[in-house]
Structure formats: structure tokens, C-alpha cells
Amino acid sequence: MRKIDLLRHAVERLSLAGIEDASSEARLLLCWACECTPLELMHLTEIEAAPVDRFSTALERRCAREPMAFITGEQGFWTLDVSVSPETLIPRGDSESLIEALLAHKPERESVRSILDIGTGTGCLLLAALSEYPQAWGLGVDIAPQAAQLAQHNARRNHLAERAAFIAGCWAEAVKGPFDVVLSNPPYIEHEVMAQLMPEVRQYEPHRALDGGDDGLIAYRALCKSLPHLLAEDGCAILELGIGQAEAVTLLAEAEGLKRVACRKDLGGIERALVLTFS
Known part of the structure; x- marks a missing residue:
């Protein structure tokens, strides 16, 4: 699936859920799902099926206002x-x-x-x-x-x-x-x-x-x-x-x-x- 479509959909969903910085959080979630850095994400155009599924599940959890750290399982x-x-x-x-x-x-x-x-x-x-x-x-x-x-x-x-x-x-x-x-x-x-x-x-x-x-x-x-x-x-x-x-x-x-x-x-x-x- 195209990265741009995934992110556009995620930003819309997160914004409707009341997440303030929806764009930033969408990218963080996609980086986590793809197991890549933000720089690596910039060079991706298509996302494979497994990361898409992982991203979709995480997006549902975040839209339910579950903290990002509980989704990713860690915090700095x-x-x-x-x-x-x-x-x-x-x-x-x-x-x-x-x-x-x-x-x-x-x-x-x-x-x-x-x-x-x-x-x-x-x-x-x-x-x-x-x-x-x-x-x-x-x-x-x-x-x-x-x-x-x-x-x-x-x-x-x-x-x-x-x-x-x-x-x-x-x-x-x-x-x-x-x-x-x-x-x-x-x-x-x-x-x-x-x-x-x-x-x-x-x-x-x-x-x-x-x-x-x-x-x-x-x-x-x-x-x-x-x-x-x-x-x-x-x-x-x-x-x-x-x-x-x-x-x-x-x-x-x-x-x-x-x-x-x-x-x-x-x-x-x-x-x-x-x-x-x-x-």
C-alpha cells in the first residue's frame, strides 16, 4: 500500500479522535510498524502487508486514546x-x-x-x-x-x-x-x-x-x-x-x-x- 495513503488516512483518524499532533503521531506509528527510523521512512513509497496490518491495529488503539508508549511498549x-x-x-x-x-x-x-x-x-x-x-x-x-x-x-x-x-x-x-x-x-x-x-x-x-x-x-x-x-x-x-x-x-x-x-x-x-x- 502507498505510504502517502496510509499517512493521510491515519492523520484524518487521529485528528477526529482528538490527537493534537496527528501528523507527527501518524509517522511515529508507521515507523514503529515498519521497524524503521524516520529517515528510513522518508525513502519508502510502498509499505508491505505485514507492517500495514501492524500499523492498522496500532492506529485503532491510538484512536481509542491508548498512550503511544503502551502501544510501542517502551519509552525514553x-x-x-x-x-x-x-x-x-x-x-x-x-x-x-x-x-x-x-x-x-x-x-x-x-x-x-x-x-x-x-x-x-x-x-x-x-x-x-x-x-x-x-x-x-x-x-x-x-x-x-x-x-x-x-x-x-x-x-x-x-x-x-x-x-x-x-x-x-x-x-x-x-x-x-x-x-x-x-x-x-x-x-x-x-x-x-x-x-x-x-x-x-x-x-x-x-x-x-x-x-x-x-x-x-x-x-x-x-x-x-x-x-x-x-x-x-x-x-x-x-x-x-x-x-x-x-x-x-x-x-x-x-x-x-x-x-x-x-x-x-x-x-x-x-x-x-x-x-x-x-x-
Whole structure:
């Protein structure tokens, strides 16, 4: 089938489904179906039957607003590629702010030996941190066994399995410190806002990793109570924040004897990565 006809049809379908950048997404889907790069796609004029079938199935899924990452099965994060599944949040560029904040707070690459990632999901935060600190080992904890298994797969995929372990457990209750670094991207969306999320998020991503309760702060209360027992004396915790949550989470941390030393903004200018240490 002619490539131009496939793309024209796909753009029409995606636009009707409410996909904003329909042209770009159509090309990305076709690249995935053909297992080629965008440059290679430019030189194709006809698409064989098998890739056409694969593309058609993927197009139906995307028109139903299933996230692109769940269709392709992977997502880029930091310098890594990680596998994803509906058991985990899809890694987002905003979360890379936590790695940037960590590198700014602990620039000496030999200074970090142990890292804990609470609510690890795909393992992207822990694995990105381990890729930057070659002497460190890390532990990721997630309440969902399927997430822990996927994170372990991602460690193997990125050649970090010898320095990373993942377990299923209830937040910080499953482990004891001390750790040089604690990372966490907890659920922080207010419960009443959940119904307003984009269909890709609301219908496909796990609500347990999104819903932060009535005020969005339930997970932070538990985290801040646990952090003093998890952090090494000169350690740091870096927590991902939702929009406008920096002050509230800082107060929760200070009530547990922690000190805010930095809060890094994401590319959208939102305070996203809160860095905490002992007072």
C-alpha cells in the first residue's frame, strides 16, 4: 500500500479522535510498524502487508486514546530506554528534574553508594541515577509485584542488573536504611481532579500511582515520616511534586526534622523536584 495513503488516512483518524499532533503521531506509528527510523521512512513509497496490518491495529488503539508508549511498549527516559506496561506510570520528562536535582546536589560521582527508589514503577528514576553514579547500588520498591518485575527487566535491559534490585512492598515499610539518596515520584493528584485527566492517563495508567487523596498529600505524609529512618546522616531525599505543592510538602518535611535545600523546576517552570536533608 502507498505510504502517502496510509499517512493521510491515519492523520484524518487521529485528528477526529482528538490527537493534537496527528501528523507527527501518524509517522511515529508507521515507523514503529515498519521497524524503521524516520529517515528510513522518508525513502519508502510502498509499505508491505505485514507492517500495514501492524500499523492498522496500532492506529485503532491510538484512536481509542491508548498512550503511544503502551502501544510501542517502551519509552525514553534520561539516557535510557525502558519497557512500560499498564501496571506502571509512563516515564515523563518532568521526572528527569529529579535526576538533575540529584546531580546538582551531589556532583561528585563517587559520593553516592546507596539509592532507594520508593514507588519505583518502571524503575526509571533508580536506573537513571545508577547510570550517573557508577559506584552506587540501588533498591526499588513498588506495591505492585508486576511493576517490580518490569523494573528488574529494565535493569537487565540497560545493563544495570548487577547494581539494582527490586521488591514488592508497601512503600518504605518494606526496607530499612540508611541510604545516601532516596528518590520518589509518589501519587500526588487530588482525587477530584482524577476525572479531569486526559483520556490517555485516566483510562490507561494505574490510578494507584496517580491518586494522592483529597488534598494530594497522603503519600507525602507517609514519606516524610519514613525519611528520617531511611536517610544516611549526610543523605538527601528528592521528591517529585505536583503543581503548587512545594510549600505544603516542605512543611510536612520540616515537621519531621528535615530541611528543604533546593527545589528544581521542570522545563515548564513548575517546581518539580524537592531536595530534602537533615536540618
